[in-house]
Amino acid sequence: MLVTIVSPGIYTYGSLVLGGLLRERGHDVNLTRKLESHGEVTLLSLFSTLQLMDQGIKDFVASQDTIYVGGPVGISPEMVMGELQPTALVTGEGEETVIPLVEDGPGQSIPNLAFSRGDEIIKTPIRPAAALDHPLPIIPPDLKEQNVRGANLYIETHRGCLGGCGFCQVPRFFGRSIRSRSLENVIEEVLALKEKGIRRIAISGGTGNLFGYKKELNKDAFLELLQALSSILGKRNLSVPDMRVDLVDREMLEAVRDYTIGWVFFGLESGSDKILKAMRKGVTAKANIAAVRLAQDVGVKVGGSFIVGYPGEEREEFQETVDFLDEAMLDDVFVSIAEPIPGTPLAREAIELPHEDNPLFQKHKGEYSPLKLNEAEARCLDLMIQAEYSKPVPRAITDGLFTSHLNEVRTQGRDIIGVYGLLDKYKQYLT
Ligand code: SF4
Incomplete structure (x- = not known):
């Protein structure tokens, strides 16, 4: 099937990953930052509440026959369905949802979904991704020109946060337990990104050094991650900006100094x-x-x-x-x-x-x-x-x-x- 993924303004990491999943499944996937689609099905990746008030986005959604919206905004189904009226909304992590949704259309058997039936909004159960390791993402040619807080791309090494900050969506959308990708899967992706000219990469996931966390901080996993990615990209092109103050120690900060651009953002x-x-x-x-x-x-x-x-x-x-x-x-x-x-x-x-x-x-x-x-x-x-x-x-x-x-x-x-x-x-x- 011809699928267009629209990620308005910036390429979100999620749009790259879900594009990779659909491509591996055999679909013809086009990823764009512009509000345009030539696909039989359009997926729209939204990361901010403000985008729900954007008239250009509203008009674009209205112009599409079949359009599915996803991203962190999915946490508020009534709001997104009310403001944009898409064909359906992905209300949780997209991995378990996107393939059956694209191939079969909305249905009660697909998890993480909201869609309208008459005046009613049907919501299916939330099911987090079974595994975070994924096929290589789609890497659009102009990704190397993107600049998000100094990086071409923030890649996800893990999901969830131990914190429960009242203003933050991360623990509400991804949960408070930590799920990490394998180091091999991250390395394979970074090598592919470098091959396509993406030089500056930041590690995200809410709190960078929770990578590998299992009941307690896994300092070795975090240090190994930084060493491996730094040896591929060079320390000037790697950052791990976001850390919680109560989860850092001297050794971790020394690794930030030695293997990355040497900044933390508390x-x-x-x-x-x-x-x-x-x-x-x-x-x-x-x-x-x-x-x-x-x-x-x-x-x-x-x-x-x-x-x-x-x-x-x-x-x-x-x-x-x-x-x-x-x-x-x-x-x-x-x-x-x-x-x-x-x-x-x-x-x-x-x-x-x-x-x-x-x-x-x-x-x-x-x-x-x-x-x-x-x-x-x-x-x-x-x-x-x-x-x-x-x-x-x-x-x-x-x-x-x-x-x-x-x-x-x-x-x-x-x-x-x-x-x-x-x-x-x-x-x-x-x-
Ligand atoms: S520590 Fe950061 S990611 Fe975690 S809940 Fe607080 S603000 Fe969100």
Whole structure:
């Protein structure tokens, strides 16, 4: 069968893998980042709630006779079916679903599926992939030009996360137990990617060093993985950015230094223990700073992400985050306004929070008031600027840099207010 997989904007790893599965099965698969399809069947890979509000995507779905949507958005079937009306939605991992779906069409016997029958949405049971080792993925020729946070591609070495952060979809979509691919399967894929000109690869999976986890951290498996991939790609082309602060030690960080580009990116999120608890991070600000210092001591560059405007965050808690940032001396910082991703505890909490208590809906009355920002946007902008001053080599805030941060903040604020609108529309289905 002629199958087109559309992965709008960027090639998601899942779209490459599912394309490889269908190709091995004998189907003629075309993978594209553009909203176009010449297939008998179209698969649409979506990774963000924001894509459900994209008019171009809505129009594209409406133009297709047979189109199946999948990706993490599948965790909210009523929302996706309501907004896009695809032929069917893949509600879980695609491996067990995509082949029978493409070959037979939607049916109750296929797991991980939602489809409409009259006014009713039929949902079939969730079944995780039986195994994560897979045939070689589809490798489109222009993948080597893709740039996602500095890498051409994030590859998946394992699924699941031990953490239960309230804002994160990973444990809700993939579960809290860890399933890993075999090292041989990962190596085979990386060799094929390199052969096709893909040079810069990042290891993903939520928390990179959970690779090989079985009841406890498998440090040897993680070190072996880094050594093997580094010897293929060269350390300048390999990164393992995302790590939990309570799952790293000196030896792992030394491996990051010796076998990768030498960066870690910790989800630090807040300087307030009260907010870290509300986020269900499972760590304290003290543990965060200890991990930052350990990485810095080892000689690894440290980036950190922060979330502002989380339910319960008042000015005092925000000030604790500013102070934390000042102390941490991070090499890079990413700040975001709390996004209530459907399917997460945050989505439920955020939608129940009265607007007058939610910084996203409070008018900012402080130093940025001439910019007409809400309180969450103002905190986001403030932290971005503080981050520039707090770097080991402070960066001057030029007009251009200020405008760039301001535009980013306004985009985030507008998008997240849009997500609130969606949550409100489908709030009876929030789990
Ligand atoms: S540690 Fe990272 S991947 Fe795991 S639940 Fe928290 S944010 Fe998600």
